[in-house]
Structures are given as structure tokens and as C-alpha cells.
Amino acid sequence: MTTAKKNALFGLFASVQLALFLLFLLASTSIIGTIVPQNNPFDFYVERYGFKTARFFQLLDIPDMYNSWWFLGLLTLFAINLIVCSIERIPLVIRLIRRDVLAVTPEQLTKFPLNSEQHLAEEAPAAAERVRVLLKKHGWRAQEKSTDSGWMFGAEKGKWSRFGLYVVHSSILVILAGALLGSSAVAHKVFRDPLFAFKGSVMLPEGEQTDHVYARKGGERLDLGFALHCDDFAIEYYDNGMPKTYRSKVTVLERGAPVQTTEIEVNKPLTYKGITFYQSSYQPYQDYQAILKKKDGSAETAARITVANQIDWPEGGASYGIINRERQGEVTRQLKIWFTDGQGEPSVFWMHADQEAAIERPSGTYLLTIRQRYATGLQATKDPGVDLVYGGCLLMLAGLYIAFFLSHRRIYVLVQPEERGCRLLFAGDANKNRVGFEKHFLQLISKLDNEIK
Amino acid sequence: MDSSQLFGIAMIAYLLATAFYLGLFLFKIERFGLIGMLLALAGICAQTAAIGLRWYESYRMGVGHAPLTNMYESLVFFAWCTACFYLALEYRFKTRIMGAFVMPCVAIAMAYASFADRMDSKINPLIPALQSNWLIAHVATCFIGYAAFAVAGALGLMYLLKQRAENKPQQNNRSLTAALPPLPVLDDLTYKTIVFGFMWLSAGIITGAIWANEAWGTYWSWDPKETWSIITWFLYALTLHARFTREWRGRRIAWLAMLGFVAVFFTYFGVNFLLSGLHSYGSA
16 A cells, blocks of 8 residues: 555544544434334344345345444444544644643734733833732733743643543543443454353243353353352232332352342342343243141141142141132232132132232131242343443543533733833633633733722 | 422413513513513422422322333423523523523423323332432433423524524514524524533433443343434534534534434434334333
């Protein structure tokens, strides 16, 4: 590649036009994935859009467009654009902030955006001292030099704010780096370790344990290196029937020995050894766990039971069964129970699932609890890039604040002796929020005026 | 008195404020502007009390949560943010006439929340996905941003109207928009409002990402709501770059401010009503 060509390429990537064009392309192409449903099987698209369109979609990876080669390519170009832009412009900014604040001539001062000239009756040295005190009082750490024509004071504030823009740009790169580090595709292809970063899930029945989960994409088996046991899953409801809590009680086991027992709820995940488990779904089974005891505590039994099956409990002298149930979807809310202790008419009654019911019988009081059996659906995620992403987000907010709300301000005062008294020249400029700075500038001058009067 | 009555009072106050601000714009009667401002202020007071009361009522029902959890509540909050943002702007820049363009948005949002069939104004308990401390941070940051973008869109419209009137020398048109702030002021205000909104939108997207990671184990899943929020972000980023580096001013920025608001509107409404996704609880 010749230097000229290299420069042309560098120039292209350093250009803001390219940035604008890429922002436009990213914004407009992103719309596609919000209209065409994502990540469905090929047949879905054939049925919905016809075979030809579906093939066309497949060709362009539209069904998974945010991971497609062209969308990732756009993001890559965007990242290169950001990097090259910054490489080109940061040296200019460094030069700008390292510049000697006093390296201006009195003539240049008269061309500053903010300018004000005054003539005082006071002698120049006294006026200079006044200016020195005033600037210091208002937080301007002025440097000064004497020139042939008098004293020059120069002070600047917020010069570092010129980096704000680049803080925002690098924050985007940090976020993208974090996203790469946490991507399962990168874990596969670059690190050759599927366990480095993954998103998986597992459906774990109550009372069972697992030492692996399955990748959400591709279904690959991922070994956790420890085991997770589901002690219990429960749904709580509000009075109006809306779900209030989905809760899994789980125990982590290392080589078969329990390490910790925790409850996982939506918004309350469990993190263990870098892997985070989230409550994401559940599966109700159509069989039940029954716990029956005599109230006096003399006997207790537990049984797995299904609808329309009679269970006998000879030790407690009782027989019972479920004869009907009221369900919401697949979740059982109430059960109709048939119960006898062999004396008198059997009891038939409705009871709530998961709640203890007391049954008064000639032979004593029995306590019965019937719980539906569930499997809890847990999502398991390992994302080593999250901290980087969060760091990038913080950096972005800080950068935006610096870039938009802080400015580089300079203020100069020239004190020139005259035949009678002296001439004061105020000059100032700010790279942002000129209106606000002008107010401050004029205030400073009026303070000096007041002092003199 | 319960919160729905107070919301009703706020809505009426905003409608009247709209009428007076429009009166100021059309008939140039200064006193109308003052009345409009006072009515808007009264509306904000009533609405603030109503939001607080609704919050309190939810605790009395035993399902306590901030009133930011469905379309009705978010629309009410949007109206509140926009009204507050506008009055702050009016106070700072001393131009009442902008109310004729912003207050209608507030009044329409409140009226739509109160009367549309699809709005459910009942206080419902929180589903498990919404039970998080991030709820307030996420919704508040987003809606402060939306409010600023609504105002920026209105400023863009004012700019275009005034510019058109100035280009056509007919006296009639001219007198109507003559009272609007000068074009450079409108341009500067539009830009500043966009910057303000952009900060909050960024914060809203970030808080949303953190929350999503807490609840679902992924901070970004290209769900339609997420995607449209980033589209909106790209659009405003483009606007800011065009202004900073390509010196776009005036008409083009005004158009972009309006286009940006269309994207905000779609992110907020369109996604909930037209597309399906993780944010579907916002659709009622």
C-alpha cells in the first residue's frame, strides 16, 4: 500500500462524515430486527413471509441480525472510526492544554470574543495589585508577566474538560470490549473454552440436583464444576390472583457436600464461583407431594400422589385421595379431597394447595398438606465482561457530564500605565456555554468597579 | 379526596393552561401568559400531590410501590416531567410563549391517560420482574430524558414555523410568530435541551441494562424496547455530532429535533402497542 493510499484510508476513518454515516446506518438497520421477529426457526419465516423472502432473510442473517456478519461489521467499523478519530485529534488537544497560558500578545487579546477596556485614575502598580487580589478571590489562579507595555495576568480553568469528548468515545470502546469478553462466541472461537463465558439454562425438578446446564444457543452441555440441588420451588400470589413471588430454594454442593443454601427470586440471583443463577421459569408437574400427620404428633407419612388414586396409610388408620382440582393453567390452586379413617362417612372437602388443612375425624384430628411438584427453570450465566461494561457505562456518564457541562475558560487582564492612571484590558473566552461565562466575566469586571468606587 | 380526583384536577389545570398559552400566542395578550403559567404551576402541584397520594394508597393496599409501573402511571409521570421541565425553562429563559407548544403535549398526555380505553388506572401489585430498586432509577431517568426531547421537538417546530414566516414577507403570518423568541435563541435552546435529554437517555439506557442484568442475566438482549432506545440514542448522537463538527444549525437541527421526538414516541408508545417483547407490562 502506498503512503498516499494509507493516508486516504486513515483520512476516511478519521472523518466525522464516516461517523455520521455509520450512526445513521446503525440506527436505520437496527429497525429491521424490531419488525422481523428474531431467532425463530426457518419454517416460521417461510410461513410468515413466503419461501423466497425467507431464503433472502437467511442469506442476510436477518433472523439473527444483531449477531450477523454485516451488523457486527458495522459495529467494528464504528469502533475503528472512534479509535482513529481519537488518535488523530488527541495530540491536538494535548498541545492545546499544554500551551503556556501567557503566550498571547496584547494585540491578540483585543480580538478575544469577550473584551472590555477601562481607564482608571489609579496608578498601574496599585491597579495590578487590585487585579491580582480579585482574580485570586474568585478562584482564578493567575500567572503574570511584565511586558514592555505593562502587566499581563492570565488564568485558565477546566482545560482538562477538553478530554470529556474522548472519555465518552473511549467509554464506548470499553463497553464493546466488555461485550466481546462476555460473548460466548468469543469464548468458543478465541479462548477455545466454552466455560469462559456462557448463557445457559436448566430445568431442575424439586429434590433433584445437577452439575451441568445447557447452552441457550446450540444446547451444548456445560459443566458447572459443582452441583446445584433444588430443595423447593414455590409461587406466592397476591389476593387478586397475580403472581407475587417465584422462589427457588437451592443448595450448592461441592463434591457432594452442601456448601450454602440460598433462595433465588426474580431480581435476586445467586452468584457462585462466577456463575450467576437467575429465576427464569418453572414447570408444574401433575403429581403431588402429600404430607399427612396426626395432630397429636403420634404418626406422620409422606407420599407421592396423583389425581384419582387412593393412598392407604395403615399406620395412621387412614385412606385418602384427590378427586378433583381447580387449576390456573398448569398450576393447581385448589384440590378436592376424599378422606376417611374407616369410621363414619368419609370427609369430602376443598383445600388450597401448599396450605395445611385440619380434618376432624372420629379417631382424632389429621393435618394434611398437599403440594404440587415443580421444576424450577434457572438461567445460568457466566459473563466475565460485565464489570468492564459497567465501568464503561460509568465512564460514559462522567464523560458526557464533562463534555457537555464543563468548559475550558480563559481570562486575561492587561494593566498598562498611562499618563494619568492606567488602562485595563479584560479579555476572556470559553469553548462552551459562552453565555454563562460572559455573565461571570462581566460580574468580575463590575466587582472591580465597585471596589474602586 | 383520592389520587384520581387530584389527577383530574391536574388534567383540567393543564387543559386550561394550554388554552391560555394558546391565547397568548394567538392574541398576544400578556396577561394570558401569566394565567397560563399559574395554571400550569397549579397543575404541577395537584399532580405532585396526586402522585404522592397514589404512592401512599398503594402502601395502604399492601402492595406498596412507586407509581411508575404501567402505561397509565408512566404517561402521568411523563406529563409531570414535561410540565416541570417546561416551567423551569420558562423561568430561566423568560419566554412564556413556548407554553403554547409544550403545554398541549402535557394536556394531551394527561387526557389520553385518563380517557383512553386501553389505560388501566387501577393500582395493581407488582409482578416479580418489577420488584426491584432499579425501577425508580430506570423509569425516572428515562422519562426526564423523554420530557426534554418532547420540549426539544416543540422548540424545533417553533423554529420551523418562525423561519417559514420570516421567509414569506406576508404580514399576517409574520405577526403570529413574531412573538416567538428570535431564531438563534430557539436554535440554542433546542440544542441545549437535546444535550440535557441525551444525558438522561444515556442514564436511562444504562440503568435499564444494569436492571436487566440483575433480573434476566443479560444486560442487552436486543429486545424491541432496548433496540428502539438505542436507535433514538444513535439519532441524537448523530444530531450532536452534526452540530459540533459539521456546523449544522437552525433548520436542520430543528428537523432532527422533531425526528428525534418521533423516535422517542415510537420507543415509548409504538414498541408497547405494535411490537412484542420484554417490556409488555407497559402496554396497559
